Amino acid sequence: MKPLFLVISAPSGCGKSTLIDLLLQEYHDIVYSISCTTREVRGDEEDGIDYHFLSKERFEELLAENAFLEYAKVHDNYYGTLKAPIEEVLAEGNSIILDIDVQGAAKVRDYVRALPNTDPMKIGYVDIFINPPSLEELRERLEKRGTDSPAVIERRLANASGEMARAGEYMYRFVNDDLGICYRRLCDLIDALRN
Numbered sequence: 001m002k003p004l005f006l007v008i009s010a011p012s013g014c015g016k017s018t019l020i021d022l023l024l025q026e027y028h029d030i031v032y033s034i035s036c037t038t039r040e041v042r043g044d045e046e047d048g049i050d051y052h053f054l055s056k057e058r059f060e061e062l063l064a065e066n067a068f069l070e071y072a073k074v075h076d077n078y079y080g081t082l083k084a085p086i087e088e089v090l091a092e093g094n095s096i097i098l099d100i101d102v103q104g105a106a107k108v109r110d111y112v113r114a115l116p117n118t119d120p121m122k123i124g125y126v127d128i129f130i131n132p133p134s135l136e137e138l139r140e141r142l143e144k145r146g147t148d149s150p151a152v153i154e155r156r157l158a159n160a161s162g163e164m165a166r167a168g169e170y171m172y173r174f175v176n177d178d179l180g181i182c183y184r185r186l187c188d189l190i191d192a193l194r195n
Contacts, residue, residue: 001194003124004095005086005112006030009105010130011160013142015176019130020099022183027190030095033086036062039077052082070100070107081108090120095194102129102166109169126193128186129170133177135161 010016024032036052038059047053054062059078062068071080081098089096100108105127115122132138138160142153167173172189176182 001029001093003090003093003120004030004126004190004193005090005121005124006095006097006190007105007108007125007127008097008099008130009102009127009163009170010176011132011138011163012156013138013145013160014130014132015179015182016099016130018179019176019183019186020097023097023186023190026187027095029093030097031089033081033096033098035079035081035100036068037077037079039079054078069111070104072104086121090124095124095190102163102169106166106169126172126189127170128172128174128189129167130182131164131167131173131175132160133175135164137177 008016008020020032023030034048034050034052036054036059038054038056039051041047041053045051056078059080062080062082063071063078067082067084068080069083069086071078073079081100081104086096086098098108109127112122112125117123132141135157139153139157142148142156148156174182174185
């Protein structure tokens with residue numbers, strides 16, 4: 001089976017995390033890529049599980065070493081994806097999945113495009129965008145979650161609109177109007193691409 005380098009993006013509230021969790025439960029050879037950040041640990045987050053929590057100095061050292069596939073600075077904190085773990089997973093014959101926003105995905109896409117055609121990252125590269133059925137449906141989902149204030153929901157919807165406008169940059173697009181159906185379509189795609 002061909003190891004895949006899966007990049008998945010979706011607006012907040014589209015069920016992306018749930019879909020990824022289901023994939024990781026079913027496909028034991030797919031590894032979740034853990035991002036690095038310089039922000040503080042929140043709640044019951046754990047280093048090496050939720051993020052690799054790094055000092056700003058260490059993150060900047062890694063930046064100087066060109067160790068990141070992509071990175072961004074958001075609200076004075078760095079976030080980034082290291083190249084080495086992805087290369088290691090693919091070299092072992094396993095697939096890896098990256099949960100990333102549209103800006104990060106664009107940086108990864110540009111990086112992969114520049115690689116030689118024989119590079120495992122380029123050979124296995126697949127990017128997927130998960131759309132909500134509509135912005136109205138997304139609003140209902142975000143309101144039902146009950147975790148965000150009305151102002152945060154409005155910001156998420158504005159962001160979602162901008163992200164959905166970039167869905168055409170992705171190789172594959174799915175609409176998550178029914179979680180079970182969307183998940184099966186995702187599995188069918190992964191199975192077809194790996195074999």
